[in-house]
Amino acid sequence: MHPPSNDQTPHHRRKRYKGTHPRRFDERYKELQGDKYPEMQQHIRSRGRTPAGSHVPVLVREVMECLRPAQGEVVVDCTLGFGGHAAEFMKRIGPTGLLIGLDMDLDELQRTRDRLARVGPNIHTHHTNYAGISQALAAENKTNCDIIFADIGVSSMQVDDPSRGISYKNPGPLDMRMDRRLKRTGAQLLATMDKRELSQALWELSDEPDHEKIAEFIVNQRQVLPIERTEDLVRLIFAAKNTTETAWRKQARFADLHPAARTFQALRIMVNDELGSLRALLRQAPSLLSPGGRLGIISFHSGEDRLVKLAFREGYAGGIWSATSVNVIRPTPSEVHSNPRSSSAKFRWAVKA
Numbered sequence: 001m002h003p004p005s006n007d008q009t010p011h012h013r014r015k016r017y018k019g020t021h022p023r024r025f026d027e028r029y030k031e032l033q034g035d036k037y038p039e040m041q042q043h044i045r046s047r048g049r050t051p052a053g054s055h056v057p058v059l060v061r062e063v064m065e066c067l068r069p070a071q072g073e074v075v076v077d078c079t080l081g082f083g084g085h086a087a088e089f090m091k092r093i094g095p096t097g098l099l100i101g102l103d104m105d106l107d108e109l110q111r112t113r114d115r116l117a118r119v120g121p122n123i124h125t126h127h128t129n130y131a132g133i134s135q136a137l138a139a140e141n142k143t144n145c146d147i148i149f150a151d152i153g154v155s156s157m158q159v160d161d162p163s164r165g166i167s168y169k170n171p172g173p174l175d176m177r178m179d180r181r182l183k184r185t186g187a188q189l190l191a192t193m194d195k196r197e198l199s200q201a202l203w204e205l206s207d208e209p210d211h212e213k214i215a216e217f218i219v220n221q222r223q224v225l226p227i228e229r230t231e232d233l234v235r236l237i238f239a240a241k242n243t244t245e246t247a248w249r250k251q252a253r254f255a256d257l258h259p260a261a262r263t264f265q266a267l268r269i270m271v272n273d274e275l276g277s278l279r280a281l282l283r284q285a286p287s288l289l290s291p292g293g294r295l296g297i298i299s300f301h302s303g304e305d306r307l308v309k310l311a312f313r314e315g316y317a318g319g320i321w322s323a324t325s326v327n328v329i330r331p332t333p334s335e336v337h338s339n340p341r342s343s344s345a346k347f348r349w350a351v352k353a
């Protein structure tokens with residue numbers, strides 16, 4: 001029996017787990033309820049880890065310094081996520097400004113909106129792909145804005161949740177969709193793409209050196225059994241690379257990329273059409289920014305950064321942008337130390353002429 005409580009919220013028994021500490025994602029009830037157990041979140045962050053169910057924003061100081069949000073401005077955060085960057089924007093634009101937050105993942109959107117409503121009153125959220133940014137602004141009765149910001153890719157909440165099937169680290173269904181309305185999951189893509197397409201995608205989207213071999217193993221395997229779970233794909237990649245997880249772990253150094261990391265990245269990019277969305281954003285942004293408006297984009301892999309760099313270079317030459325970042329901005333060693341997930345972040349900005 002639980003003692004009677006004055007608190008009106010119903011009491012939920014915590015998940016049972018083996019041993020003294022919860023190990024599985026859904027067992028980490030203190031980490032998953034950051035608002036209720038802030039000291040647990042702080043403890044985990046101080047050890048350079050990201051608490052389950054949260055996300056540590058990257059390059060926040062650099063983004064704010066370069067995009068200079070000011071009182072009363074309208075900011076579109078195209079990738080609201082956990083709301084780390086959005087909260088900083090909101091503090092700077094104040095109660096007279098407006099933050100319009102977009103995210104294609106509905107699972108977190110409402111929680112983030114509620115959390116940000118405590119930072120300030122002026123936040124409007126839209127469940128949409130940022131490729132639909134023009135429609136989102138039109139729905140707000142706005143023709144332009146002062147800042148457009150995107151921190152593209154996946155959030156830690158998505159990576160850590162085994163039911164999303166995004167990470168090679170967690171056994172789970174090979175789903176990978178950031179927006180559950182998308183039609184094709186990772187498993188469905190692997191079941192339908194032909195060998196040449198698969199091989200080309202693995203090379204172009206993640207520089208996988210064994211792209212041909214992995215594509216061949218996928219096509220052969222699916223004739224016997226469908227590849228439906230993350231662990232099936234991981235096993236197959238080890239086989240294609242002619243090794244095993246145990247053998248690899250014995251000789252791997254700390255910084256070595258997991259053999260499945262590149263394939264998982266390429267598949268996720270395809271499932272969510274991440275490059276198509278980025279191209280659409282880069283096409284629309286100039287006409288949506290007021291003169292002097294700023295566009296900032298953080299990307300996490302070379303294919304995306306290349307698209308941003310080219311669009312900024314061409315736009316500058318064509319007089320669309322009056323200034324752009326000269327070099328890519330990377331996290332400092334101390335940021336990487338305290339948040340290892342920031343290590344591949346690349347930030348670029350441009351100012352509308």
Ligand SMILES: C[S@@+](CC[C@H](N)C(=O)[O-])C[C@H]1O[C@@H](n2cnc3c(N)ncnc32)[C@H](O)[C@@H]1O
Pocket residue numbers: 055056057058078079080081082083084085086102103104105128129130131151152153154155156178274277278
């Ligand atoms: C790296 S996280 C953003 C983290 C955020 N800046 C913060 O401080 O918490 C990326 C987020 O963008 C969303 N996302 C990725 N691609 C998107 C797209 N094309 N349209 C809308 N949202 C997208 C993901 O669902 C995820 O929540």
